Amino acid sequence: MPGPLEGIRVVEIGLWIAGPSTACILCDWGAEVIKIEPPNGDPLRGLATSAVGWSLPANPPFELDNRGKRSIALDLETEEGRAIARALIDRADVLVTNVRPRVLEAAGLTYEELRETNRGLVYCQVTGYNPDGSDRDRAAYDIGAFWAQASVASLLTPEGAQLPHQRVGMGDHVAGCSAAGAVCAALLARSRTGEGQRVAVSLIRAGVYTVGSDVSMALRFKFAVQPYDRYHALNPLVDCYQAGDGRWFWLLLLQADRHWPNLCRAIGREDLLEEPRFAEIGLRSINASALVEELDKVFATKSLDEWGQAFDRENVWWAPVNSVTEVVDDPVAKEAGAFVEVPGMEGPIEGVATPADFYGTPWQPQGYAPELGQHTEEILLELGYDWDRIVALKDGGVIP
Template identity: 60%
Template sequence: MPGPMDGVRVVELAVWVAGPSAAGILCDWGADVIKIEPPEGDPFRGVMALLGVMGNNPPFQLDNRGKRSVALDLRTAEGRAIALQLVDRADVFISNLRPGALKRLGLDYESLCARNPRLIYAHVSGYGIDGADADRAAYDVGAFWSRAGVAAMITSPGAPLPLQRGGMGDHTAGSQLAGAVAAALYHRERTGQGQLVTASLARTGAYMIGWDLNTALLTGVAPVPYERLTFPNPLILNYPVKGGKWIWLLMLQGDRHWPDFCRAVGHEEWLHDPRFETLASRAQNAAALVRAIEAVLAERTLEEWGAIFDRHNVWWAPVQSLDEVVQDPVMAAAGAWVDVPTPDGTVKMVASPVDFHGTPWQPRAGAPEVGQHTEEVLLELGYDWDGIIALKEKGVVP
C-alpha cells in the first residue's frame, strides 16, 4: 500500500544512521527516496564485515529498505550536477553530512533553496548547525549518549558507564526529523514555501532526559542517578523472581496501588506497618521495603506472579530478552514487525513506529545494492544511454 507520503520525492545524501533513518521512515510511509551514495557505498554497508559477519546487514536493511540507490562521485562536476538535478525536482532533501562538507559541495541550504524554493531541507547533526562545534564529528554515542548526559543519569554512583546499543540516539533523532519534515510539508501545502528543518543528537538527548534537565534549569539543583535501595518508590522498580527472570512493577501511583499489591503478595500486614503506610514513609524506608519485596517475589516464577498480579489489578511488565521479544504475541499485536518483500522472498523486519489507519503503508522492497538504480534514475532525468556510458567512462557513476 502506498502510505500517506505517496508522491513525495525525497533525496537523501546521508551516511550511517541518523539521516538514513529519517529518510527510511518517510520511505516506509510511501515516499520515493533516492539515496545518493559514493561509488563505494554508504560506510554503514560494511559495518557487519568489520565485526567479522559477512553477507546480510540487518541494521542497514532497517534504515534503507525500499529506497533507490544512485551512486555518484560528488568530487566531479558532473556528479554534483546530477545531484542538483535530483534536488531540483525533489520535495525533500535529507542529510547528516557536516555543514562545511555540504557547503563545499554546493549542497548547503542557501544554495538549494535558491534553486528550489519549495524544498524542505532537513538536516540532522551532532551538535546543531550553529556554534563552535557545528562541524565536529559526532556519533550518537558521543553527542546523545555522552555529552547530553544520558549515560551519566542512568549510572549508579561508582559504577562503570553503561554501553549504548547501536542507533538508540540516531533512531530517536531520525524519527523526530521525519515528523518535522511532515510538519514542514503541511506548512508548504498552505503557503507554497519550503524551509530548513533541523534536529541534533545532542538536543535529542537533552529532550529524552528533559525531566531531569528541566528540574536543574528551574530549581538550580541537578537530580542525581537513582540507586536501587534508595529508589523513592519501590513499587515502580524491577525485581528478580524464581527461575532467574525479572519483573518490573508499574505502580507509579503508589498509594493507589499499595493495597492491591499487599493483598496480591499475601502481606496485608504491610498496610498497617508504619514504615510502609504512605508513599512518603515507603520512600524513607525504601531499602527495607525493596529487600522485603525481593524476598517475597523470589518465591514464585514470572508466570505465577503474572497470573496473580492480573487477578489483583497489580500493574507489571516482564523484563524480556531479545529472543523473548521476537516471540512475544503482544509485540506482534502492537505492530512491531512488518513483512518486507525481497528477491529471496518475504522477510520479517522491525517496523517503523507509526501506523496510519486511513492510509496504511507497506515496505516496497529491501535495501538496494550500491548504485542499483543509477541507470534507472538517470534515464528518468533525461539522459540517454550514450550519455550514461560517457558518465561511466569518466568515473562519475560506476
C-alpha cells in the first residue's frame, strides 16, 4: 500500500534519532525519503560499539528509524557535495534536519537560502533547544534537553530517590512524532497557498509538553509540584501493586469514588466501604499509606491471573506492568498493531510500528534500513550525472 504521503519527496540531513525518526514516520506513511549521510555515516550506525562496546550482528535502533530510506553519502564540506545536496532539496517537498544551525549555515543550507530556489519547500528543524535562540548550537541529546532540563526526570523521582535513567530515544521519538505532524500540517497549508514554510520542534519543548499537566499547575498556581512514591499517591487507586506471584500491575481507578465499591467487591473486602479513613477520595488521599499497605496485604494472596479475572468481573480497570520481553509477546500489543513486518535482506523481520494507522490509505514499511551510501550512484544518475562525473566525485572525496 502506498500510504497517505505517496508522491511526497523528503530529503533528510539527520543524525542519531530525532531527525531520522521524523523522516522515518513520513517514509512509513508513503513518502520517498533520501537520507544524506557524511562519508563516515550517521553515528547511530556505530552506537552499540562506540557507546557500550558491544559487537552485534545488527543495529535494531538504527533500523527502526531508517527503514525504507535511500542513502547517499556526501561530504558537505566540499563545494560539489553541497551542490548535490542543493539539487536534491530543490526537487523535494520536505527537508528534515536535526543538524545544528551553525553547520547548516556553513553549508549554505538555511531555509532562507533554500527557499530562493524552492518556494514550496517545507523545512523542518528538530533541535535541542530553539533553532533561533541563544542555545541553538548547544549539544543536547534527548536525555539532556527532554529528560533532564524539561523536568521529566525530576517529576519521576520522589524525594530521597536517585534519578532514573531515560531509555534510548524516548524524547527523540516524542519530538519525531511532533515534527512529522508539523510537516503534514505545513504540507496542507502549502496546498492552499502554494508556499512552503519553516517548522521547528525542540526537545526541551517536547519534554515540557509531555509533562504539561504538572507544568501548567506550576504556571497557574505558582507552587512546586512534588513527585511522590507509591505510598503517597494522590489517588492510591491509581497506583502500582504486586500480586502474590511477584508480577506487578497498575490500578486505573481515576474516578476514585465511582470505582471504590467495585474494587472492594473484587478483592472481597466490602468491609473497607465502612472504614472512615477511606470513605471518599480526599480521605483516601490523606490516608494513602495506610490504604496502600492494606491493599498490598490483600494482593499478595493471589496471582495476577486470578486478580485479573476478579477485576474484569467487577469492572475494575487495570493493566499489567510488562517487561520489554513480555510486551513483544503481549496479544493486546500485537492486536493494537505495535509490531510490523519489515522487508529484510533475507526475508521479512519483525519491527516496531510507528504509532498511527490510516484506514483509507494504509501504510507499511517500504524496505529495510539502507547500508551507508547504498544508493549514492543510483541517486546521482537520477540527477543527471554520468559515470565519468561520478568517478570524478569519488576521486575528489565528495562521495566515498
